[in-house]
Amino acid sequence: MKRLLYLLAFVMSFSSVGQIERIEPPFWWSDMNLPELQIMFYGENIADFNVTGAEPVIINNVRRTENSNYLFVTINSADLKAGNYTFSFNKDGKKSFQQQYEIKKREDGSAERQGFDASDAMYLIMPDRFANGNPNNDSHPDMQEKANRGEQGGRHGGDLQGVIDHLDYLQDLGITALWSTPLLADDDENYSYHTYAQSDVYKIDPRYGTNEDYRRLADEMHKRDMKLIMDYVTNHWGAEHWMIKDLPTYDWINQFPGYENSNYRMTTQYDPHRSGRDFKYCVDGWFTRTMPDLNQGNPLVQNYLVQNAIWWIEYAGLDGFRVDTYSYNDKEGIAKWTKAIMDEYPNFNIVGEVWMHDQAQISYWQKDSEIGAIQSYNSHLPSVMDFTLHDAIGVMFNENESSWDRGMIKAYENFVNDFLYPDINNLLVFAENHDTNRLNEIYDGDLAKYKMAMSLILTTRGIPQLYYGSEIGMRGDKGKGDGDIRRDFPGGWKNDKNNAFTAEGRNETQEEFHSFTKKLLNFRKNNEVLHFGKLLQFLPVDNVYVYFRYNENDRVMVVINNSLETQQLDLSRYTEGLKTHVSGTDIISEKTIELKDKLSVEGQTSMIIKLK
Structure with a gap:
């Protein structure tokens, strides 16, 4: 018996059981640029212990706080190779226990990874409302809120497996980047599906899947040359x-x-x-x-x-990353965070989400902004969201009669202010997202107005972002609650009668929306001139907005007729954009268009003409 007790005490002396409940980060990597790593050890009265690191670990600092359950240990991590390293925790001069910490080998080329840019088309999903690939995780014993698909603001069961199952759908649509609203654990008692009130930032919410599932999603996307964007709070x-x-x-x-x-x-x-x-x-x-x-x-x-x-x-x-509520942060603190990344x-x-309605105020937050420099501020944030364009798109296609400040002039005037932005190609352009009214609700399911809006979003400067389901005409009224603008994608659940993920499952209206969106997205995907080409715009006449995207090799002419009547454009007015081109192909109608004297454009239509 004495021998058993001795062995048990010996084992406990080299174990963290009962002392350390959490370690964050749970592990790290070698060859990182950050010279130091601060490891947080958490456990009951852990701060009562002194901590030392076995060779070659060098501890630069040990920080205790007023809460004795925390110990922040900063080590020199610059020269640590992949392997397991030992920390010893001592109390009253006696060794109490040891804790292993793993440094993993960093993947080759990790530091040089290429983020999303204007060559991408981004698709935004609410994962709980997109597709339920694993019904077994709809509820979880460790999480308070259980699944209830019948409740508008409840959890409906969408998950990571559902996203993985439909990556081919997104790729076929022409999407190259996926932004999912947060996936980390959110243990609120109610309304937890939006996941912006996170309860553990090192763990995927188990109702979505596991950390390994999230990594698998990224791997599957990279196989398809697609990019994964985390919504970070x-x-x-x-x-x-x-x-x-x-x-x-x-x-x-x-x-x-x-x-x-x-x-x-x-x-x-x-x-x-x-x-x-x-x-x-x-x-x-x-x-x-x-x-x-x-x-x-x-x-x-x-x-x-x-x-x-x-x-x-x-x-x-x-x-x-898409960073939620970016401009609510302490602005110096968020700048340091962004620069470090x-x-x-x-x-x-x-x-960054900078939800403002003035270009000067939005541009303040973009990296190297001259507006920010007035106050000696630099956010180091590469990209901001073009909320002023969103504002214009939400009203101008109902303004059929143009005037000094109504109709397509709203789009023109938005781009006039591009001189305020340090990098116009790095603006996120969108017609809607998970916090706004659905575009197809605003325009009462009008396909023509959807087509004009998407023609603009997918051909102007910047990075286009689509909201899930718009490509099949999904609607939703924010006035009826956030859940209404976050409806389930039809076909994402096993017993759904309508499966809009497949051509045969889409009804006629859904297919009209889908085929148009797919055509534009894939045209954009394969034409670099729409990614980084220059923008030349002309003042709208009779509510017809004309602009060109061009580079040394290609030119695309975009015509959006927001009036109700057919308009005859005098092409001599657009010689600066046409140059010597006298014909082109309208990628929407797939017809050859002659561009000599006049161009007839039907009311409430758009043309995207690849010049020959």
Whole structure:
């Protein structure tokens, strides 16, 4: 008996059982550009222990906080090769236990990975509403909210396997990049399907699948030459996050003390006349009561978020981030976070959600902005979202009678302000997303107006983004609740009567939307002039907007007639764009178009003419 007890004590002395409950990051990689790695050890009163690293580990710093359940250990990771390294935890001068930490071999070329750019067409999905590939994970014993497809705001069961199962559909459509709303664990009691209130940022929500499934999604996409974009949330976590329930430091989150809601007035970030109170309530206020606001001004928080983001890029093989509520963050903190990611991956891309309605205010947030430089600010953010174009698209196709400020002039004036942006090719252009009214709801399912909107989105400068289901005419009214603009994709569930993922399963209307979208997407995919070509636009006349995309080798003429009547265009007005070209092929009708004197364009139609 004594021998058994001795052996048990010996084993326990080299084990972390009962002492360390979590280690984050759970592992790391060799040959990273970051010279240091900060490992967070979490367990009951773990800070009471002294920690040492076995050769060749060099500990640069050990940080204790007011919460003794945390120990932040910073090591020199620059020269550590792949392998397992030992940390010893000692108390009262006696060795208490040891903990292994793994450094993995980094994949060749990881630092040089190419992010999404203007050659891509991005597809946005709400994974819970896209396709249910594994009904066995619809609910999970460790997560509070269970599946209820009959509830608009409930979990419906879409998952990672459902996305993987339909990658061929997306590839055939002409999509090259996928942005999924967040997939990390969200343990809110209700309304958790949107997953923006995360409860564990190192774990895929088990109702979507596993971390391995997420990596498998990236691998399957890369086989198809497609890119995966993670929706990353730096501004807030969920109230159910395990660290929020046991804060490492009081100022890990912004407190007033406790909860105060954001005023959502992002303009206070640069308003020279702002009040300090208004600024604080924008930046430090919580997005909602269930989403505590992270304090990026705390170096521990800042470092945690940087390492977590890099960990996911490296682990899952990501090609980009879309950062939620980018302009609500502490602007200096988010700039440091963004720069750290881009320093590690110089060819990566990050697009920030800057939901504003003025080009100067949006451009402030793009990397190297001269507007930001006025206040000595540089976000280092490569890409921003063109919300002003979105605003215009949502109204102008109902303005059939043009005037000084109505109709297609709205599109023209949007691009007039491109001089404000440092990189117009790195703007995300879109007609709708998961937070806005559905385009096909705004225009009452009008296919003609959808075609005009998509003709613009898929041929102008920037990176086009489509919202799932628009290509089959899906509708949704935000006034009826967010769930209505996030309906299930028909055919994503086993017993769906209508399977719009297949040609034979689509009804006539769905097929009309789909065939048009597929034709445009694949034309864009194969024509570099629409990716990085220059933009030449002409003032709209009679509500007809004409512009050209061109480079040294190719020219494409786009004509959008938003009036109800057929219009006769005098082509001499467009000589600057046509040059010597006298004919071309309209890729929509597939007809040869003569471009000599006049061009007849039917009402409420668009033409995309590849010049010969």
